[in-house]
Amino acid sequence: MEEQPLISYQHVNVSLQGQEILSDVNLELRKGEFVYLIGKVGSGKSTLLKTIYGEVEIDAGEAWVLGNAMRTLKRKDFPTLRRKLGIVFQDFQLLTDRTVHENLKFVLKATGWKNRTEIERRIEEVLQQVGMENKGYKMPNELSGGEQQRIVIARAILNKPEIILADEPTGNLDVETGRRIVELLQDICRQGSAILMTTHNLNLLSEYSGKVYKCEHHRLTETTNS
Template sequence: MVLESKLRPGEAMIRVEGVTKFYFGEPVLRDINLEVPAGSNLGLIGPGGSGKSLLLKIVAGLVEPDRGRVFVDGHDIQALSITDLAALRFKIGMLFQNYALFDFMNVSENIAFPLRQAGGFEEDAIQKRVKEQLELVGLPGIGHQYANELSGGMKKRVSFCRAVITEPPILFYDDPTAGLDPVTSSKIFIHLRRMQQRGGTTAITITHDIEGLKDICDAFAMMERGRLIFHGSRDAIEDCEIKLVRQFWEGVSDD
């Protein structure tokens, strides 16, 4: 079921080429070019409504761009058949902004869902892995509860478990700490760092929590009104002269 990698040596794991997207005639993404090398974690920042989440959904193949191409693991995702796209997505874990926990399943079933869909796992093994994951994020024994009984931070952690349960080589985090208190946020970042230290994981993280981001990312990109205004390494962003980037990075406004 898992799709063979077509990555050429030296090619980036995720490559976005000239992606443009219109909504009702208005451009919401304009000519985005982006590369994420294998094993690195890209931090994507920018004001609300600048198109970060949309870009992530385009990279995941959930939304089709109007122009441009997206390569993930060497595959042009628009050219993939439905079956191949499904197979490619088993390599991708995604943590959604709105938790996206299925409300007709309990927590264990939610977390086990990607394993069951992938197939080839014994029921015992699935239960064991679900239990392990819940213990790792500090939520043992909530498997039988439903999503609407949980707090925001718990939902995010459960959603995180579901994203990483198949140990995917590619991870997308869409605002993993939105609306959480600082203590819960730092807990979430501990888990994100854990995934990163595992090695070999390529990730894109969207967040407004710059301090947390500095810890886990080795490359950064900033968007404003559908455009990519900065893309570079940690050192580059420290020295960046663009005003908006400076303000975001240092968390100050000039007036």
Template sequence: MATAIVELRGANIRQGERNILEKVDLTIAEGEFVYLVGKTGAGKSSLLKTLYAALPLAAGSGTVSGFHLHKIGRRKIPQLRRQLGIVFQDFNLLMDRSVEDNLRFALRATGWKKGADTEKRIDEVLTAVGLADRRRSMPHTLSGGERQRVAFARALLNKPALLIADEVTGNLDPETSREILTLMRQLATENGSAVLFATHDYRLLDTFQARVVRCEAGRVFNAEN
């Protein structure tokens, strides 16, 4: 039986004093790909933020890569996030630094030291996303799809147990969106990472078959693709 990377039981997801999602039961196995769907405002991003401890778990229990969300302390949150790769719609790149310097910054922030290992890992992830020749490019010179590839490269640096993608294709055209989704699937498989891919673009679900989880009316349901 595959190891559970994410396990929520009776979880309440809250923003301030307002419950966004209630009684959430969710399990994601090691290496599994899961679509998270729902209308804008349905609670997808709030659920993701709870998984990487940007929002506290309001009630119930939850573990992500062995960390207990319902009792995690501030000092443990950076350790949790080293187990995760998080990719956002707006890329969150440092626009005044080159592609390779964006990746170096992320490595140093997660405890890597200067040296050959750092440079080797940068080469590996840029090659994996097809951007080995753009290492010294500045982000503003890249297309939207290329920027998203850099964001994926950054997310893969620490070989995460779980990749979290929050509307990562929202600013991309349909063809590029499918390319990015296919690339993410491929890279996650190669790295053995589970993926939780949040989107409100239901057309992407036809790119390949995977389990679908839906946020709707304050609850989370398993849905048919």
């Protein structure tokens, strides 16, 4: 029997404040896939990601995320769903008043981890995975943009999510640093997490393979990776 997609959107419509953002969206994300969402600024890419973690409501159509019907999912169940997703923001959203280590510990405690030894071990693992094992004691403002983004990715993978949503993860970075971030995400994908990444940097598509969807004129179309 074929595995169910992690995300399945069929004929989905999305609007904000009465304005149509996306219409008749069909999207699938399967285990281990790397999927790009491309399109101009304001084309609806980030809004689409927000529907996946329940920050923006879906008006019509069928939308399933990790077995949850998004149009009928109760508000109280959204935190449970979000724990199964890793979210990488363009603007980092790290807590600036505490160290890298404390940022990661905060997330683990907030998501139900209690055993101190396990917490320490998991923080060590993710920092190693993103190549930041010696930076746990640093404050976010002591890190470069690329280093901060690596910490954000470490935070996103703490709970070994099946899906990582990366919203313009290279948007604030120089080209070379951006490349290294995509290489890291590709590596995480190979280890089992499906990745859905928005980007307006089309050069990345030719360098790093993946399925491509384009947001344009309120529609989403699957396109070629070139």
